[in-house]
Amino acid sequence: MRRPDARPLYVQVEAILNERIVSGDWKSGQALPAEPELAAELGVSAGTLRRALARLEQRHLIERRQGRGTYVTQQTSEQALGQFFRVRNLAGQPVEPDTFITGVSTGPANEEEAARLRLTPGEAVHRIERSRIFEGEPRIAERITLPAALFPNLTLPLAPAQLATEIYVHYRNAHGIIVVQSEENLSATAATEADAAVLGCPVGTPLLLIERVTFDAAGRVVELRVSRLDTRAHRYAVEIA
Amino acid sequence: MRRPDARPLYVQVEAILNERIVSGDWKSGQALPAEPELAAELGVSAGTLRRALARLEQRHLIERRQGRGTYVTQQTSEQALGQFFRVRNLAGQPVEPDTFITGVSTGPANEEEAARLRLTPGEAVHRIERSRIFEGEPRIAERITLPAALFPNLTLPLAPAQLATEIYVHYRNAHGIIVVQSEENLSATAATEADAAVLGCPVGTPLLLIERVTFDAAGRVVELRVSRLDTRAHRYAVEIA
């Protein structure tokens, strides 16, 4: 098994299991076969299988519990919130956002969008405009850009209610896209008139500008998100380990 | 060995090796004993030792190279730069900062500093004011606050030249403090007159405000750093995995 593929066996096994999850072979929340069974099926030792499973767990694709079993991670609101939503109030506590869709449209990608999403310019994208409310006050104005090819049935149903909660949960449930990683560029900017109208702040208020590109378990670029966060009463938390 | 300490053996071994590095038993850049020798000395199997070493490597406390050996990580400028310095230019490339010390003082910690550094209010701290220059332009104004108890010989030599480069390298070389983790709160703020003077920007320019608390390998709070980044030509990069 090792000759044609130079990668270590445990990496190959990880890739096989990753593929089974991504392809929907094993569904969200479903239990994987027990370790001895899986190891036998794949023709590797228990140790090698466990090493592959440990890597999948580190990427949050599976969850393992002693005595219970191994399960494909359910992309619940809480899980996505804890992993990707980093806004805290001034006491350092996570906040629970309410979300309102302010606009949805479809059109050709501009240069910036095409570059970030790795599309050819002009390819179709969906755009979602949202505002997010913390503790009664609108604090985030953002635009989400999605490759239309990955979200074929997004425009027609057009269900703002579904998009209002954590959108990564919707991606997973409705489109089978499992979000695992993001890259962000942060900067500061002054609120435009449009920002001021949405956020209820004076024009020129300093805002935290978050430009996020998100990847799924198959390595595809899934989303470009540009958020403007009013930091008068909130902070953006980052850990470096 | 397992009874009195409920943690797994490999965690206990990790703690022992961590302690040897922190205490200066093994110095920066020095090679650890070979695996079979270390395993025998500690009375554990090779597999358990390797698991502990893998965790130390993940925390960047050691570096392992096949055929060469295992070495205590040298906190070089490049290493600290890659791990903790996240400023990029608009092309996404890391920049190399020049640094100028604009002030050093010692005094009692105020409430904010004491809370962040886990000191009792009034305990002595050192304060360093710096500006950092990218591509000829001053882009960061920052104040660093250090517990004086951890940096006893900082004030008397007062060597701006040493503090001008990556300061984490200096911490390690001069004070034996190995930096491994940071927590940050990000927000946006308007440049004050003082900021404008240092950064050469108009008063009111939106700045990225970074409040960072840093921990060392022994789990101590080592530094509070408040940075103001002019993001007109630079970005702050964050990865979520």
Next chain:
DNA sequence: CAGTGGTCTAGACCACTTT
């Protein structure tokens, strides 16, 4: 070539969960 870390295996035993 000797010495190092990296991979892979087989098996014993432990700890937890559920029935």
Next chain:
DNA sequence: AAGTGGTCTAGACCACTGA
């Protein structure tokens, strides 16, 4: 009690480095 994942061991073999 049965079934699951978690720990620990011993040993064979591979891959890389430097003298």
